[in-house]
Amino acid sequence: MAMNEVSYDPFSVLQKSMVVNIERKVKHENEMYEEILHTREIDNSVKKYEIIKEEKHKTEEPMQIQDVDMEIGEEKVKYEEPLVEIKEFHHVKHQIRHIECSLNNDLKIHMRTHTGEKTYQCSICDKAYSQKDNLILHQQQHTGERSYQCSQCNKAFSQSCNLISHQRIHNGEKPYQCSQCDKDFSHSSHLKIHMRNHYGEKPYQCSQCNKTFKEKRSLITHHRVHNGEKPYQCSQCDQAFSCSNYLKIHMRKHTGEKPFQCSQCAKSFSQSSYLKIHMRIHTGEKPYQCSQCDKAFSRSNYLKIHMRNHTGEKPYQCSVCDKSFSHTCYLKIHMRIHTCEKSYKCSQCNKTFTYKSNFLTHQRTHAGGKPYQCSICVKAFTQINNLQIHMRTHTGEKPYHCSQCNEAFSVKSSLICHQRIHTGERPYQCSQCYKAFSDCSNLKIHMRKHTGEKPYQCSQCNKAFSVSHSLKIHMRIHTGEKPYQCSQCNKSFSHKYYLKIHMRIHTGEKSYKCSQCNKTFAQRGNLITHQRTHAEKKPY
Known part of the structure; x- marks a missing residue:
């Protein structure tokens, strides 16, 4: 049936909230009512109808023909009318003798947004929708169309x-x-998502920890923290991730891809966030400022670490001695004390070091860089603090005092080791026999019992020793040196221990006592010899 095009502006209806009277004139109106006129005379004034829109119209489609039930007089008849197909509206009435349009079915669809009713369900994943069109679109995900x-x-x-x-x-x-x-x-x-940055709106809340998010997908990803789900797996190393973007970034480790390049120095990065941080080197930007001392930082984690200086927070604790640290790197360095790990090795003499600073200082010895020289013995040092410590051997200064027994030391590290005598602390444990020591060097010496290592060799007779001090004492056999002299009789000894035993002759001290007869001896060897007399005693 031919018909005239209807001009319709849905936005003017929405804004002005006016009742729009739309006139439609049908060329073949007489033909449309021909059968009705044969049966009954009708009111000739029925030549137009009105569409009253009570809520907003969103879209307008081309004119269609639809059967409409009309009540004329006492009879119901059907006629074809041109009508505008309107989607997503609340209520439309055709006022021809108070006839209600059948398009009210669309109101039922709309009401599902309020009731939550979802009558169209996917047969594959059971996801449900309120409209059939949405289900059809969803099913294309499964078909790949x-x-x-x-x-x-x-x-x-x-x-x-x-x-x-x-x-x-x-x-x-x-x-x-x-x-x-x-x-x-x-x-x-x-x-819409961006606007939440300005308003601070975070409409998506986690039901388990109440954390809120600006985007729904962020909440979905966050839920995987609680349920441990990691659906995105790397095909190279089988590492799994909770978010597809994390996998994408991770894959760049395997491919070596660095798509984000600095415009200043051409350095490339695998993530845009790394480039952003790097750019602050060129711009000098330090957006993270300390509220306590006004010190500024280029990265938020640097500020976080710095704040621990003010708060005193030390969240990283040693599992061996319970000492705490403000940063993981400090804990890592500290752990080398317990493990005796020496990661820094000199390429010239193979000497190893626990700390990088000590390693760098040592390297100066090969370069001949010892600018700090002792004015008394002409000994030279690579660092001024080492010279200051050395000078105490000449002055006799011992600034570090034990609070328990008042014994003094020239070096702080010696005091720390000494204090373990009082506390009983032995943080260095042998991995072979689990024997514990108060000093790292003692553990190192002990380990040579298990390995059989004897790195110190006599140049005269090739005898080897596990400790440098033992070699030093041994060398006195060849040199005849006896540095320890008795103050009573001027007799000399090559070892301090031998002098100590000798002094008991003058003092009359007898420290070794027999448990069976209470006889005392000045030397341990004499006690052992005496104890054999009790073991060998014959009853007859």
Whole structure:
């Protein structure tokens, strides 16, 4: 049936909330009512009808023909009428003798948004929808159907709206602008999410820990923290991730891809966030400022670590001695005390060091860099603090005192080792026999019993020793040196221990006592010899 095109402006209806009277004149009106006129005379005034729209109209489709039940007089008849197909509206009435339009079915669909009713269910994943069209679109995810293809890069999409959004990547179109900061976006949903930055809105809340998020996908990803789900797995190393973006970033470790390049120095990065932080080296930007001392930092984690200086927080604790640290790197360095790990090795003499600073200082000895010289014995040092410590051997200064027994030491490290005598602390444990020691060097010497290592060899007779001090004492056999002299009789000894035993002759001290007869002896060897007399005693 031929008909005239209807002009309809849905936005003027919405804004002015006016009742719109639409006149439609049908060329063949007489033909449409021909059968009715044969049966009954009707009111000739029925030549038009009104559409009263009580809520907003969103879209308008081309004119269609639809059967409408009409009540004329006492009889119901059907006639075909041209009508505008209107989607997503609340209520439409055709007022021809108070006849209600059958398009009220669309109201039922709309009401499902309020009731939550979802009558159309996917047979594959059980996801439900309130409208059939939405179900059809969803099912394309399972079938893989992508009917809408980009003409520039051939990427395909299941929905036309997604293709339209995608094409803005190629043409650079960003039609959605933020009213607060004038930032532009290619998609309305991106603008909506961005606006939450200004308003602080976080509508998506975790039901387990009450943490809130700006985006629904962020909440979904966060839920995986609680349930441990990691659906995105690396094909190279089997490492799994809770978010697809994390996997994408991780894959760059395998591919070596660094797509983010610095415009200043051409250095490349695998993540945009790394480039952003790097750029602050060039710009000098330090956006993270301490509220206590006004010191500024280029990275938030640097500020966080710095704040521990003010708060005294030390969250990283040693599992061996319970000492705490403000940073993981400090704990890592501290652990080398317990493990005796020496990660820094000199390439010239193979000497190893626990700390990098000591290693660098040592390297100066090979370069001949010993600028600090003792004025008394002409001994030279690579660092001034080592010279200061050395000078105490000449002055006799011992600034470090034990609070328990008042014994004094020239070096702080010696005091720390000494204090373990009082506390009984032995943090250095042998991995072979589990014997514990108060000093790392003692553990190192002890380990040579298990390994049989004797690194110190006599140049005269090739005898080897596990400790340097033992070699030093041994060398006195060859040199005849006896540095320890008795103050009573001027007799000399090669070892301090031998002098100590000798002094008992003058003092009359007898420290070794027999448990069976209470006889005492000045030397342990004499006690052992005496004890054999009790063991060998014959009854007859």
